[in-house]
Amino acid sequence: MSRVAYVNGTYRPHGQAVVHIEDxxxxxxxxxxxxxxxxGGRLADFDGHMTRLHRSLNELRIPIPMTREAxxxxxNETIRRNRVQNGIVYLQVTRGTAPRDHxxxxxxxxxxxxxxKRVDTAKGEAMAARGAAGVTQPDIRWGRCDIKTVGLLPNVLAKQAARESGAYECLMYDEMGLITEGSSTNAWIVDENGKLRTRDTQANILKGxxxxxxxxxxxxxxxxxxxxxxxxEEAKKAREVFVTAASTFVMPLVSLDGVRIGDGKPGPVATRLRAAYLEQADRDAV
Structure with missing residues (x-):
């Protein structure tokens, strides 16, 4: 858990960090x-996340609260105050506080x-080495999933469905039975013909x-x-299935709805891409 939080210009102990009830x-x-x-105490993919943040704010017509450098x-100061070497830093920007009106x-x-907050990297590496389980369910989210909004209740329900099934992630599918993305990840497969595939981001998919x-x-x-x-069905017949996210990196799924994927072990493509991503992210962190 974060020890210190930044809230609207001040750093406060986590338990004292609050926003107005009409935020x-x-x-x-x-x-x-x-x-x-x-x-190593440095931000991975800083520019990519900043670009997406600005796009999301612009789509919702929320003013950009401060410069990129600020x-x-x-x-970085929040990371320093929390003494995080390996972990995540979370930013939330809302429209602000005002009397309740739509x-x-x-x-x-x-x-x-x-x-x-800190993340147990050894735990993540162990999961990646053995592979994780996945489940599927219909995608019931709104029509602008390209915006990284805090409106995540359908994602919460999907993640909870995964947890209650003893799985790591839930892959959601549309009305045609095509996988859109995970509850907090993008989804990939190496299909039964050996081709690496992922859904394009033009179809209401978050550009991870x-x-x-x-x-x-x-x-x-x-x-x-x-x-x-x-x-x-293509995912269940695939040689490999894996998901990607800032906190997950590249995580192989070795089963889906109880169906074994490939030989039930992390595949060579996911393993190779995870290693390459971690190397690059560490090298380019700022």
Whole structure:
């Protein structure tokens, strides 16, 4: 847990860090968030997350609360005060505090919250080495999943379904039975023909920053990629299934709804891409 949090210009002990009860993030989920991985006390994929943050804010017409450099200083100071070497730092920006009304308030300053916490990297590496379980269920989210909004109740329900099944992640599928993404991840397969596939981000899919970085690595390594949807059945017949996110990196799934994927072990593609991503993220962290 974060020991110190940044809230609207001040650093406070975690238990004393609060926002107003009429903050629109609390009442309407009227806000966005980003999560950076922290490697050796440094921010991974800083520019990618900042670009997506600005896009999300612009799509919701929430003012950008501070410059990129100022925000970077806040993120790094929160990391420093929490003594995080390896972990995550979380940023949330809402439209701010105003008397409750659905329409946008006038002249309201955005609320900014930052927390940071350590992550047990050994635990994550152990899971990646053995592979994790996944489940599937229908995607019931709203029509603008390209915006990284704090309105995550359908994702929460999907993640809870995974936990109650003893699984790590829930892959959601649309009305045609095609997987969209995970509850907190992007989804990938190496299909039964050996082709690496992931759904394109034009179809109401969040443009994952880890996903984007992995696309660059894939291109550099000359791996053929097909940005094309795949069904639940195709995933279950695939040689490999894996998911990606800032806190997950590249995580192999070795079963889906109880069906074994491939030989039931992490595959060579996911293992190779995880190693390449971690190496690059650590090298380029700022």
């Amino acid at each position: 629109r993030g609390f009442q309407f989920a009227d806000g966005v968030y980003e999560v950076w991985g922290v490697f 925000l970077k200083q806040v993120l 329409a946008f308030p006038q002249d309201t300053a955005p609320s900014v919250v930052v927390t940071a 920053v880890t996903r984007t970085q992995l696309l660059d690595i894939i291109a550099e390594e000359g791996v053929e990629l097909d940005e094309r949807p795949f069904s639940v």
